[in-house]
Amino acid sequence: MLSIFKREFKSYFTGVIGALFIAFLLCFTGIYVTSINLRGGYASFEYVLSNIIIVFLLIVPLLTMRSFAEEKHTKTDQLLYSLPMSVGEVVMGKYLAMLAVFAIPVLIMALYPFLLSAFGYMAYKSAYLALFAFFILGAALIALGMFMSSLTESQVIAAVISFGALLLMYMMKGVASLIPSDNLTSLICFGVLALIVGAVTYALTKNTAASVGIFCLLAAALIVLYLIKPEIFGGLFPALLTYLAVFDRFIELTGGIFDVTAIVYLVTFAAFFIYLTVQSVEKRRWS
């Protein structure tokens, strides 16, 4: 794992991607610090961070797009399969290398509260809590991007689908508020979700009976539930979407409250996508 980590970390800096990633994040932070803290006279670094999370939509795909797509494209993944190490170690080595690259600008950003304290009072605790949360949010999104990269052979496609997924998550709360919260709408939305689950099953296994079976089972369960107790569907789908709004979890943490559930949520999110990446890479061996 250490050897993979070292190679990956180094390769980010033999090319331009690592430097570009760091420069982009620092440049964005600098602009916002200037405008909010220095020009606006607003003594809150948390506020800057909550404003710049949109930059993740661009820099996360930049960082993650090549992780697995490039290996598949150049067929170097065969080397990784033939090495005496598990797929889990390979995935973790790559993931930690990306985290290490991400940690560099975050550490530089940690200087801001110090510098700003020259101009007045800084609430260090809430500023550093927000920066920590910013790092955890980034770690979760990088895991998502890595998974997207493991699905394709093309870096461009990996970048585009990562961007799309991140954009959807960024707008999730807005999307949720558009959906009516009555019982029937929720039922229909869950029905569509069941259909998607069935389609994904088919795409992965090419097994018609299993995917149709899964869809029918889910649909039947939903209808039965709806007939017995329709009121539980009230606002359930928008609630689910809100629950999946990763970016908003971070906003909760910038208020100066150390919300452990939000941290656990983000870490679980990252672990889930790391697991999916391992499965997706492992699957290639069975295809």
Added chain:
Amino acid sequence: MIEVKNLVKKYGDHTAVNNISFTVEKGKIYGLLGPNGAGKSTTMNIVTGCLAASEGSVTVDGHDIFEDPKAAKKCIGYLPENPPLYGDMTPLEYLTFVAEAKKVKSGYLGSQVREVMEITGLTDMKDRLIRNLSKGYRQRVGIAQAMLGEPDVIILDEPTVGLDPKQILEIRELIRKLGETKTVILSSHILAEISAVCERVMIISHGNLVANDTIEHLEEIANRSNKLRITVRGDSEAVKARLETIEGVLSVDIDEVAEDHASFDIDLIKDRDLRDDIFFAMANMKCAILSMQFEQTTLEDIFLALTDENVRPDEDGNLPSVEEVLEARGKKDDTLFSHMSDEELEALANEKEDDQTEEDEAEPDVDVTEENTEKSEDEGYKPLFGGN
């Protein structure tokens, strides 16, 4: 060292590898030969643990590649068809990375990397970026990578593809050198390559293993020709009749008749050199022999015969014998004897024996009839059953 049992790999409905079994012993160079798309790379990918098999098992030095992959992979160095190289690294960096990933102890790491670079002749190129290296040097980096971690088995998938003749010779020399201390398996679709380097050859065709033999044995079969081609000046029918009286001549065919000379294809019985007899027979008739030569079966013919569509192992997984395949092909018979039932084979054998007795009883001076020629042509089958 490596034991492959009943390996099957299916992609949907397509069977890429169909029930292949073989064992690889320590300290030999093995060749995996087959036309493109025969299943060589798939087999190698499964043996090295890069691909999962649909059925069957692979054990490397006692470790199952699917159940105990780490221990099994430690014994194997693998160069896939496309050398898995990172273009943004130098050979030195790359080999150091692979050595670390293969968990070479840090005390030996530097010296081992230097050693493999020395053997593969990469020392002068060690600080250039891999993407700027020529194909031959990249292939060497790939081979060097496979040698790291001191594996007992080195598996090379088409190591000389795309190289120029000089590079091919160098790589072959390198493989021979590796074979002195390690077990090497290499694949190729070029027969000459396998026969130049390997001691044993396994021929794969359409996902089936159709031969597993030593190169020497195959060459011996190839050289054991029993067809003689001669050109004689004189009356063709008279010469033919005389030739057929020589003991040991099974059949004579007139191939070409020119103004004053003719060419004959002569089938001889095996393991006897009848050239002297023929020479003196012709000399007695005062017919000059213009040329005389054995028709050579080449290794190429053997390879082509074995990779024919119809060649398959029988139901029990026994390989067809090379002699059988060649006989069958020589007669342009589409069926292979190994496919026939016991009864059918016996019937066929009896038929041949009858023909043989008839031939023996026949008067030497009798004019050659159409019927007789056909019968003696059938004798071509004889050695197959006589030999067994």
